[in-house]
Amino acid sequence: MKVRFAAALVGATLPLAAFAQTGQDLLNDGKTPGDVLTYGMGMSQQRYSPATQIDRNTVKRLVPAWSYSMADNRGLEAQPLIKDGVIYLTDHEKTVAVDALTGKEIWKAMIEYAPETTRVVCCGIVNRGGALFDGKFYRTTLDAQVIALDIKTGKEVWRTKSSDPKDGYSMTVAPLVANGIVIAGVSGAEFGVRGYLEGYDAQTGKQLWRTYTIPAPGEPGSETWAGSSLTHGGGSTWVTGSYDPELDLVFWGIGNPAPWNPLNRRGDNLHTNSIVAFSPKTGKPAWFYQMTPNDPFDYDGVNELIQAELTIDGMQRKVIMQANRNGFLYVIERATGKPLAVNPFVKVTWADRIDLATGRPVWSDETKMIVEKGGKARIYPALQGGKNWAPMSFNPTTGLLYINTLDFGMDYETLPAEQVADLKPGQPHYGVNRPGAYDPDQRGYLRAVDPLTGKSKWSIPFKSPNICGTLVTGGGLVFTGMMTGEFLAVDSDTGKILWQFQTPSGVVGQPVTWEKDGKQYVTVTSGIGGVYAMKSGDPNLVHVPAGGTLWNFKLFEEYAPQRTSSVQ
Ligand code: CA
Ligand code: CA
Numbered sequence: 001m002k003v004r005f006a007a008a009l010v011g012a013t014l015p016l017a018a019f020a021q022t023g024q025d026l027l028n029d030g031k032t033p034g035d036v037l038t039y040g041m042g043m044s045q046q047r048y049s050p051a052t053q054i055d056r057n058t059v060k061r062l063v064p065a066w067s068y069s070m071a072d073n074r075g076l077e078a079q080p081l082i083k084d085g086v087i088y089l090t091d092h093e094k095t096v097a098v099d100a101l102t103g104k105e106i107w108k109a110m111i112e113y114a115p116e117t118t119r120v121v122c123c124g125i126v127n128r129g130g131a132l133f134d135g136k137f138y139r140t141t142l143d144a145q146v147i148a149l150d151i152k153t154g155k156e157v158w159r160t161k162s163s164d165p166k167d168g169y170s171m172t173v174a175p176l177v178a179n180g181i182v183i184a185g186v187s188g189a190e191f192g193v194r195g196y197l198e199g200y201d202a203q204t205g206k207q208l209w210r211t212y213t214i215p216a217p218g219e220p221g222s223e224t225w226a227g228s229s230l231t232h233g234g235g236s237t238w239v240t241g242s243y244d245p246e247l248d249l250v251f252w253g254i255g256n257p258a259p260w261n262p263l264n265r266r267g268d269n270l271h272t273n274s275i276v277a278f279s280p281k282t283g284k285p286a287w288f289y290q291m292t293p294n295d296p297f298d299y300d301g302v303n304e305l306i307q308a309e310l311t312i313d314g315m316q317r318k319v320i321m322q323a324n325r326n327g328f329l330y331v332i333e334r335a336t337g338k339p340l341a342v343n344p345f346v347k348v349t350w351a352d353r354i355d356l357a358t359g360r361p362v363w364s365d366e367t368k369m370i371v372e373k374g375g376k377a378r379i380y381p382a383l384q385g386g387k388n389w390a391p392m393s394f395n396p397t398t399g400l401l402y403i404n405t406l407d408f409g410m411d412y413e414t415l416p417a418e419q420v421a422d423l424k425p426g427q428p429h430y431g432v433n434r435p436g437a438y439d440p441d442q443r444g445y446l447r448a449v450d451p452l453t454g455k456s457k458w459s460i461p462f463k464s465p466n467i468c469g470t471l472v473t474g475g476g477l478v479f480t481g482m483m484t485g486e487f488l489a490v491d492s493d494t495g496k497i498l499w500q501f502q503t504p505s506g507v508v509g510q511p512v513t514w515e516k517d518g519k520q521y522v523t524v525t526s527g528i529g530g531v532y533a534m535k536s537g538d539p540n541l542v543h544v545p546a547g548g549t550l551w552n553f554k555l556f557e558e559y560a561p562q563r564t565s566s567v568q
Contacts, residue, residue: 022134026177027245033515036082037132039174040391041512044307045242047393047471049513053520054555055475059489059499063556065521066103070096070548075529077389078129079174079469079510080550081137087523088151089550090127090139092172095149100516100523103552107154113143117165120426121172122190123531128240128389129174129510131182133202138182140171146184146200158205162186168193168426171238178243178250178280181208185237189255189272189300192232192425197252197276199283209283213237213254213271221270229265232425234258235272239302239389242320244334249277249286251320251334253302260298260383261431262371263417268293273301275322277337287337289359292326296370296432297350297412298383299326304391310399312340312452321451323392323403325385326361328354329454343454345447346386346405350379374414382410383434384532391510393472395492400457401449402478402492404466406532408444409437436536443538446470446480448495458495464540467532469510471522479522481507483533484544487524487551505547506533522553 029035030042033051041047054062070076074092081088086106087098093113097106118125121142130139136148136157144163149156162184163169168191175184182200186193195213200206213235215221222230234257241252257265257272273292278285292299305320310331312319317340322330327348331341342354351361366377384406392403413433420431444465447456468481477498478490483506489499506528513522527548533541 023180026133035084036080036512036514039079039129039131039176039240040242040304043243043245045304045391046306046308046396047391047469048395048473049471050474051513051515051520052473052475054473054477054522056477056491056498058555059477061556062489062499062522062553064501065552065554067552068098068103068105068550070527070550072548073546074125074527074548075533076509076525076527076548077124077126077530078525080512080523080525081130081132082512082514082523083132083151085516087550088130088132088137089525090130091548092125092127092142095130095137095139095154097151097154098550100521100552109149109154109156111141113141117143117170120165120168120188120191121170124529124534126529127172131175131177133177133182136202138175138177140173140175140184142170142172144169144171144186146171146175146182146205148205160200160205160207162198166426173238174240176240176243176250177202179245179248181280183241183250183280185252187236187238189234189236189258190429192234192258192423192427192429193236194231194233194425195235195237195254197237197278197283199280211278211283211285213276215270224267224270226264226266232258232423232429233265233269233272234429237302239304242305242307243280244307247335248279249334250280251275251277251305253300253305253322255300255302256295256298259420259423259429259431260296261414261417261420262294262296263374263414264421266294269295273299275301275305275320275332275337289332289337289339291324291328291330293360294371296367296414297379299324299385303387303389306392306394307334308394308396310451321394321401323387323401325381325387326350327381327386329449329451331451341452345403345449345454346407347380347409348386349409370412370414374417376411376413378409378437379412380409381406382408382436388467388531390467390508391469393470393478395472398492399451401451402470402472403447403449404468404470404480405445405447406465407442408439410434411437446478446490446495448492460490460495460497464538465532467508467530471511471513473513479511479524481509481511481524483508483528483541485526501553503551504545504549506541506544508533519554523551525550
């Protein structure tokens with residue numbers, strides 16, 4: 001198998017060409033608008049489509065082609081994948097295949113998990129999507145299993161148990177297929193897990209490697225944890241990484257240390273709140289870069305890592321970009337992990353700046369007090385971050401990022417250290433108070449951001465933040481959704497809202513666009529859920545009903561009832 005996939009990477013046409021083609025398809029996904037095969041619409045995860053049929057002028061004719069019910073009231077955060085005229089979508093309890101032109105269900109595969117699984121899920125009973133490769137659809141389950149389904153039938157091909165929810169582990173991440181290996185990460189830093197990444201054989205599900213994000217006692221890095229705190233130290237890996245086939249490296253974000261209260265875990269707490277670059281075949285790390293050492297604020301470090309080539313000081317640099325929960329936008333050299341530009345993209349008070357020479361934050365007085373002796377202070381951004389998991393997009397022709405930001409702080413307070421002493425994996429790991437500090441008129445913006453300065457070229461305020469991915473197109477449009485159900489098309493140059501459609505529930509998904517037979521479509525889910533909807537108590541969302549649906553939009557031509565057979 002190794003040999004076959006290596007052949008695919010160099011474009012050779014050897015036996016098993018169909019298999020090889022699939023691997024090449026994944027690498028080309030960003031350049032092939034006829035399908036959406038990968039999380040992030042391409043290996044670089046730019047969520048950019050060159051498609052121009054739906055543009056600033058034609059978007060006013062955008063209408064629903066059909067909608068499909070997921071028959072469930074949990075949040076719909078998954079990115080749809082589209083291959084050969086079929087849409088594949090996940091939620092926490094099922095995977096479905098739907099005809100992309102008619103909205104008719106082709107197959108549905110249910111998932112069962114023990115009800116007590118939800119005890120270790122902090123932030124929403126959700127799933128963020130799957131991966132396609134070699135005739136199979138790969139996904140994770142809430143009870144920490146990875147499964148492969150036959151894409152034609154939905155029949156299970158293999159199932160691998162990764163961990164046990166009783167130890168605090170769960171899985172919501174969309175897997176990544178890199179160099180033929182299926183890679184997934186875990187959730188559970190709020191329940192004291194020891195985080196890791198895992199690679200599986202795409203054909204059999206055999207676990208090939210596991211790389212922990214936190215050292216075992218005595219290993220290098222264990223000295224960055226006080227006492228035995230590393231044995232329940234967190235460091236989850238719950239947002240999909242991105243793959244650079246030239247370097248043969250996967251980049252993946254690592255989450256917060258546990259518990260949030262920092263008083264019993266003094267030190268940098270490696271490798272929490274870090275980015276790791278590793279080989280997909282072995283899981284062996286090439287480099288780590290830690291953004292938020294000794295994080296008391298649940299800033300995680302898991303947000304998506306978009307690859308791009310940027311001109312910095314006159315030089316072309318291959319970078320990854322991350323809008324971190326901690327409010328700073330990181331531009332990092334892919335080969336080395338060196339930070340090249342780090343600037344705030346929202347209001348930040350926990351650190352004065354990031355020192356580019358060391359890569360470390362310069363803590364504000366409030367943060368110094370909190371990590372040294374505990375205390376209370378108003379801190380920006382809040383725990384949910386300046387940006388949460390919902391992915392941003394990047395337009396390589398304008399060089400701008402399109403980010404849904406969360407613009408509020410929190411009144412943070414540590415509880416006494418004794419209250420979080422002797423915690424065990426599987427128990428809740430918090431130990432802080434953190435009510436939100438909100439502006440009454442707006443809690444978020446959609447921003448067009450210069451990655452090298454963090455500054456917004458334009459921004460649109462929203463009463464509730466958008467916890468929705470963005471999609472940018474060659475037609476000059478940014479698509480995203482609101483918690484109150486509106487699906488929006490925005491002029492990518494000016495920030496003017498050009499079109500909107502009211503879906504039945506809050507939009508917290510990941511819009512994608514694709515083409516078939518000369519027509520461009522835009523696909524998105526509606527279905528409120530996730531951490532902000534659960535925990536904010538936002539009065540603006542009181543009248544937003546639950547209920548998951550999948551929506552497909554196209555340009556209106558003329559009324560033509562769709563008949564899929566002569567008998568209706
Ligand atoms: Ca494609
Ligand atoms: Ca967290």
